[in-house]
Amino acid sequence: MKEAALFTFTLLLGVYYFSTPKRLNPLEQIFIGLICSFILSCYISIFADDLGWWKVNKDSHLVFKIVEIVAKTFLLLMFIPIFLNGRNRFLVLLFYLFIFQLISWANEGLKVVEYKNWWILVGVVLDTLTLMFLTFLQKKFHQVLMKEGLVDYEGSSTS
Amino acid sequence: MKALPLPKSFDENEWFFILTVLGMLFLYRIIPKRFSTSTTLLLLIFPATISRLTDKFLSAPDKDLYDVFDSPAFELFDLFAYTMYAPFGYFFIYLYDYWKLKGLRLVAYIMVWGVFSIGFEWISHQFHVFKYKDFTFSLAFSIYISSHILTILYYHLIISLTSSLKMSKF
Numbered sequence: 001m002k003e004a005a006l007f008t009f010t011l012l013l014g015v016y017y018f019s020t021p022k023r024l025n026p027l028e029q030i031f032i033g034l035i036c037s038f039i040l041s042c043y044i045s046i047f048a049d050d051l052g053w054w055k056v057n058k059d060s061h062l063v064f065k066i067v068e069i070v071a072k073t074f075l076l077l078m079f080i081p082i083f084l085n086g087r088n089r090f091l092v093l094l095f096y097l098f099i100f101q102l103i104s105w106a107n108e109g110l111k112v113v114e115y116k117n118w119w120i121l122v123g124v125v126l127d128t129l130t131l132m133f134l135t136f137l138q139k140k141f142h143q144v145l146m147k148e149g150l151v152d153y154e155g156s157s158t159s
Numbered sequence: 160m161k162a163l164p165l166p167k168s169f170d171e172n173e174w175f176f177i178l179t180v181l182g183m184l185f186l187y188r189i190i191p192k193r194f195s196t197s198t199t200l201l202l203l204i205f206p207a208t209i210s211r212l213t214d215k216f217l218s219a220p221d222k223d224l225y226d227v228f229d230s231p232a233f234e235l236f237d238l239f240a241y242t243m244y245a246p247f248g249y250f251f252i253y254l255y256d257y258w259k260l261k262g263l264r265l266v267a268y269i270m271v272w273g274v275f276s277i278g279f280e281w282i283s284h285q286f287h288v289f290k291y292k293d294f295t296f297s298l299a300f301s302i303y304i305s306s307h308i309l310t311i312l313y314y315h316l317i318i319s320l321t322s323s324l325k326m327s328k329f
Contacts, residue, residue: 026320027197034201034208038241041215045233046162049218065216145197146324 002110003063009106010071017074023081024138027145032080032138036073039130044068053117060112067107075099080135093128100127163235172228173236175286176243183246193253201317206248207241209306224294228287240288247276251307252314269307276303 022029044065048054056064079096086092104123107113115123166173194202217224227237251272260268277300283289 025324027201027317027324030201030317030320031204034204038204038208038211041211042233042238044215045218045237049231050162050164050233062216069212069215141200144200 002112003060005110006063006067006071006106006112010066010074013071013074017078020078023085024077025146028138028142029077031141031145032134033073033077035137036076036130036134037069039133040069040072041065043126047119048113053115053119053122055114055116057112057114064107064112067103067112071103072100075103076131076134079131080138083131084135084138093131096131097124097127163238164230164232166234166236167229170287172287175283175288176236176240179243180246183243183250187246187249190253193256195321198317198321199249202249202252202314203245205310205313206244206306209309210244211241213302213306223292224298225292226290247279248310251310255311255314265311269304269311272307273300273304276300276307 024032044054048056075096079092083089083092083096101120101123104115104120108115192199214227227240228234255265255268258264258268277296280289280296280299284291
């Protein structure tokens with residue numbers, strides 16, 4: 001039941017994401033989405049496998065990975081352009097952290113995972129740093145993906 | 160346990176990884192540039208992420224197929240190891256685009272790369288980059304074939320998105 005709830009939440013989040021207008025161009029979405037899922041999957045390995053700060057229920061590993069990687073990637077893809085272009089970035093950041101904490105509480109409430117070592121506080125810092133880093137990457141590679149990226153090279157199929 | 164522990168001993172698996180990455184960087188530098196910067200960037204990120212996600216979803220405790228490098232822990236070199244896959248995807252698409260493969264030739268190309276990937280996997284195993292548990296080469300072969308097909312589909316997606324972005328500019 002708990003797995004179904006979290007899986008359904010991820011699916012609905014995906015449907016919402018794909019049905020709403022995007023503020024990032026498709027190439028940027030792919031770029032950010034790939035890097036984001038890479039980083040989030042590394043968090044699982046570091047905090048669950050190496051440090052043991054996330055004690056995942058033995059029957060819930062798959063759904064935990066889906067929520068942590070897929071659902072959070074969708075959320076970050078939604079929040080990065082809002083954070084980048086929004087007028088009140090602090091409020092956006094607070095809302096983003098609230099949503100991420102809600103997911104953590106849902107995971108813990110549904111007994112999918114047990115967080116240790118004041119994870120709620122550490123998580124806030126980590127989630128903020130993740131958003132900042134991905135926003136930095138988006139700004140840094142925007143020109144590459146939007147302008148340089150559209151320059152033709154001889155022999156390429158893009159020409 | 161520590162986060163991203165350093166290797167217990169800096170031995171043949173770490174050296175194999177470093178030399179492989181250096182070799183691929185050298186190859187990348189000497190071959191003529193074929194794709195735009197954005198396509199190159201996206202082609203390099205995709206295999207690294209796909210291999211990371213495959214490893215994560217095939218990893219313990221759901222399934223325990225293999226360990227990477229010295230221990231079951233997620234070591235610093237485990238993280239670096241994914242950079243090894245990035246040029247593979249790039250070279251795979253480079254040759255695919257160069258030869259403009261279609262039909263049976265494309266099927267053969269994917270199969271040859273599957274065999275080549277297994278060969279590389281076997282060499283990595285000899286250097287103790289991977290320590291196999293419930294892992295079989297037939298499973299690896301099917302995963303490699305699937306990932307090669309996925310990479311081709313991904314390449315076409317990038318190309319079509321790039322073209323539509325170009326069209327929207329004019």
